[in-house]
Structures are given as structure tokens and as C-alpha cells.
Amino acid sequence: MPRNRTTGNDAGDFAIVGPGWSGELPAGVRRYNAPTSWVWIIGRIEASVATYDKVHAFQAGLKITPLSAWAANLRGHRHGRPDRR
Numbered sequence: 532m533p534r535n536r537t538t539g540n541d542a543g544d545f546a547i548v549g550p551g552w553s554g555e556l557p558a559g560v561r562r563y564n565a566p567t568s569w570v571w572i573i574g575r576i577e578a579s580v581a582t583y584d585k586v587h588a589f590q591a592g593l594k595i596t597p598l599s600a601w602a603a604n605l606r607g608h609r610h611g612r613p614d615r616r
Contacts, residue, residue, distance in 0.1 A: 545562075546560050547565050548563070548564060549565050549570075550565070554598075557601055576589065
């Protein structure tokens with residue numbers, strides 16, 4: 532599963548797909564196959580009192596988007612994320 536070795540400190544876009552799913556993913560989206568149609572996502576973020584503001588900003592940037600809504604979320608965004616130019 533995604534972790535800091537997957538993207539380093541950069542953002543990433545991932546699709547978790549159930550058994551039997553077939554289709555084309557948007558460019559730049561990495562596929563992970565789930566063994567069932569149901570998944571849990573558990574994230575861990577290291578934090579300390581000194582980093583709470585940064586951690587909260589990071590958490591606010593996390594989102595889960597259904598693949599069916601992906602194209603709508605790309606308007607004005609690059610790879611589903613706000614453009615950082």
C-alpha cells in the first residue's frame with residue numbers, strides 16, 4: 532500500500548479497485564487491487580505538539596474520490612489535486 536517509499540514526500544493518486552473491476556484509470560493514478568469489494572483505509576501520521584498545525588493542514592488535504600467523480604474533480608486541478616504552480 533502507499534507509504535513514503537511509494538512517492539517520497541510528494542502527493543500521489545491511487546485507485547483501490549475491487550475484484551472484477553476493469554477499466555482505464557486516469558493518467559498518473561496507481562492501481563491497487565482489493566481482495567473484496569469492501570476496504571478499510573487506516574492512515575497514520577506522525578505528529579508532535581510542534582507539528583500539529585502542519586499535520587492538520589496535511590489532514591485537511593486528504594480526500595477520497597469515487598472514480599466515477601474523478602473527471603469532475605479535475606477541473607482546475609492537476610491529477611485531482613490543486614495545482615501547485
